[in-house]
Amino acid sequence: MIKTLYQQIRQYRTASLLTPAFTAMEVVMDVLIPYVTASLIDKGINAGDMENVYLYGAIMIGLAFLSLAFGILAGRFSAYASTGFAANLRSAMYRNIQRFAFSDIDKYSTSGLITRMTTDVNSLQNAYQQILRITVRAPFRLILSVLMCLVIDARLSLIFLVALVILSFSLYHIISRVARLFQQVFVKYDELNQSVQENITGMRLVKAFVREHYENEKFARAAENLYQLYVKAESLMAWNHPIMNMVVYGCIIALSWLGAHYIVDGTLTTGELTSLFTYVMSILMSLMMLSMIFVMLTQSAASAKRVAEVIEEEPDIVNPTNAVTEIPDGSIEFRGVRFDYRSKGEGLRAKGEGHKRSALYNISFAIKSGETIGVIGGTGSGKSTLVNLVSRLYDPTQGEVLVGGRNVKEYDLTALRSAVSVVLQQNILFSGTILDNLRWGNPHATLEECRAACRIAQADEFISQMPQGYDTRIEQGGTNVSGGQKQRLCIARALLKHPKILVLDDSTSACDTATDAKIREGFRTQLPEMTQLIIAQRILSVQDCDRILVMDNGVVTGFDTHEQLLKNNPLYQEIYAIQNETTADFDA
Numbered sequence: 001m002i003k004t005l006y007q008q009i010r011q012y013r014t015a016s017l018l019t020p021a022f023t024a025m026e027v028v029m030d031v032l033i034p035y036v037t038a039s040l041i042d043k044g045i046n047a048g049d050m051e052n053v054y055l056y057g058a059i060m061i062g063l064a065f066l067s068l069a070f071g072i073l074a075g076r077f078s079a080y081a082s083t084g085f086a087a088n089l090r091s092a093m094y095r096n097i098q099r100f101a102f103s104d105i106d107k108y109s110t111s112g113l114i115t116r117m118t119t120d121v122n123s124l125q126n127a128y129q130q131i132l133r134i135t136v137r138a139p140f141r142l143i144l145s146v147l148m149c150l151v152i153d154a155r156l157s158l159i160f161l162v163a164l165v166i167l168s169f170s171l172y173h174i175i176s177r178v179a180r181l182f183q184q185v186f187v188k189y190d191e192l193n194q195s196v197q198e199n200i201t202g203m204r205l206v207k208a209f210v211r212e213h214y215e216n217e218k219f220a221r222a223a224e225n226l227y228q229l230y231v232k233a234e235s236l237m238a239w240n241h242p243i244m245n246m247v248v249y250g251c252i253i254a255l256s257w258l259g260a261h262y263i264v265d266g267t268l269t270t271g272e273l274t275s276l277f278t279y280v281m282s283i284l285m286s287l288m289m290l291s292m293i294f295v296m297l298t299q300s301a302a303s304a305k306r307v308a309e310v311i312e313e314e315p316d317i318v319n320p321t322n323a324v325t326e327i328p329d330g331s332i333e334f335r336g337v338r339f340d341y342r343s344k345g346e347g348l349r350a351k352g353e354g355h356k357r358s359a360l361y362n363i364s365f366a367i368k369s370g371e372t373i374g375v376i377g378g379t380g381s382g383k384s385t386l387v388n389l390v391s392r393l394y395d396p397t398q399g400e401v402l403v404g405g406r407n408v409k410e411y412d413l414t415a416l417r418s419a420v421s422v423v424l425q426q427n428i429l430f431s432g433t434i435l436d437n438l439r440w441g442n443p444h445a446t447l448e449e450c451r452a453a454c455r456i457a458q459a460d461e462f463i464s465q466m467p468q469g470y471d472t473r474i475e476q477g478g479t480n481v482s483g484g485q486k487q488r489l490c491i492a493r494a495l496l497k498h499p500k501i502l503v504l505d506d507s508t509s510a511c512d513t514a515t516d517a518k519i520r521e522g523f524r525t526q527l528p529e530m531t532q533l534i535i536a537q538r539i540l541s542v543q544d545c546d547r548i549l550v551m552d553n554g555v556v557t558g559f560d561t562h563e564q565l566l567k568n569n570p571l572y573q574e575i576y577a578i579q580n581e582t583t584a585d586f587d588a
Contacts, residue, residue: 020074103395120306332390333367390503421499434474
């Protein structure tokens with residue numbers, strides 16, 4: 001973990017070294033001032049020597065200005081280094097998240113990743129800034145102040161040693177308990193962010209079902225859990241200040257009583273006693289800062305672990321050595337494929353477990369390049385999981401998936417996913433113009449190429465009717481277009497990749513029957529060489545396909561033409577009968 005975080009300092013190493021150097025020089029100036037003050041009092045004021053008053057006064061002013069200059073430089077370099085460190089952490093996390101396979105994303109909740117990139121990184125940024133300054137300032141000031149006390153009067157320095165023992169014991173007891181609480185705090189932050197994210201994303205649904213009260217209560221529970229943990233942690237930390245005050249005042253009383261006796265005895269001067277008072281406050285303030293550092297480091301240690309976990313995460317799916325970059329054709333073959341989803345924080349299920357726990361079990365079939373294949377089945381039957389294996393968004397638990405006659409694990413991921421274009425169930429459009437969104441499929445696509453793809457996807461007509469046409473801005477999440485329009489834009493975007501295989505995962509469900517038919521006709525006449533996998537709930541959407549794959553509970557129950565399935569497949573016959581009677585989808 002330390003090595004991972006250290007690598008993110010990179011170009012800020014010089015600033016990270018200069019900060020403690022300037023901080024140390026600032027401390028030296030601060031510690032020398034009380035010592036000069038003692039000479040000012042004893043050799044100048046008490047002796048009635050104005051020349052010494054001016055001399056030592058000038059030295060004190062010089063030291064104060066040097067301390068100010070060093071402090072400003074230390075502050076600037078620490079801000080530069082800490083903010084740069086945080087920026088590198090966020091970039092490293094984001095880059096690695098982009099490499100994640102679907103199985104890796106399953107390990108972390110979206111809200112958890114957001115918390116790590118915001119709250120956790122902010123915690124580390126503050127911690128790093130404090131490490132560069134206070135972790136140098138506090139112990140260095142403490143050591144130098146103790147040394148100066150020993151130089152002035154070794155007998156009175158024993159008071160500070162007793163105070164150090166008392167404070168060290170107290171702080172250790174407080175910090176050890178606070179550390180455990182802060183480890184739980186960030187888990188509660190994830191829950192809080194998840195509640196906010198789900199509520200805002202699903203705001204229309206919440207209002208449609210009049211569930212505002214329920215969502216308020218859910219958020220209140222998450223906030224209350226976080227509140228209770230913070231109250232416990234802050235209650236423990238609250239002991240820090242009164243204990244510190246007790247020790248400070250105890251030292252001042254002891255120092256005053258013993259110092260007065262030594263002054264009367266002539267073994268201590270007034271200036272030296274004044275300096276000792278300054279040093280005792282310096283020592284105890286250093287201890288206070290050290291206690292704050294320990295609490296902060298305890299809190300940020302949990303953040304460091306969470307951030308490093310994301311950066312160090314090795315994706316389950318990576319490019320093979322000597323990867324194949326050419327996909328010869330759009331043929332697809334499954335050979336004894338089984339797939340198990342893994343729960344968050346768990347590995348893949350054991351290979352010996354029965355198929356009842358598998359999303360897919362013993363799937364075998366072959367598709368020729370250029371064929372149009374329909375995939376039909378109920379919710380949870382494994383349709384989407386099946387097509388996710390084709391573009392290697394997941395790897396099978398057992399068996400092989402072949403594209404173009406080769407195992408997908410042999411291909412370069414970029415080449416494979418460029419050849420397999422997927423339009424998922426959850427269509428996503430990004431903020432920007434329609435043209436910007438279409439060019440996600442091909443950044444170099446011309447306007448005419450975009451129009452051609454939109455004509456096949458039946459999107460050109462409604463785009464042309466918009467005030468700004470293809471330059472019309474899409475709001476975040478595509479809220480200013482309908483569900484059917486969003487689906488057609490996503491299909492056009494996928495076509496611009498010019499893929500060998502096109503996967504439509506229930507991607508025309510929001511379109512009316514006539515538009516659905518026109519899209520299928522466009523595929524058939526204008527893209528005859530492209531292999532098509534069309535997942536649908538309606539038989540009407542797939543009955544003209546070359547063959548239809550029928551799935552039920554992760555198992556293929558039939559793979560044939562529409563006519564043959566009507567003759568030989570009981571499940572398909574049942575679906576067809578229900579949909580003909582009720583014009584409903586499969587789940588009806």
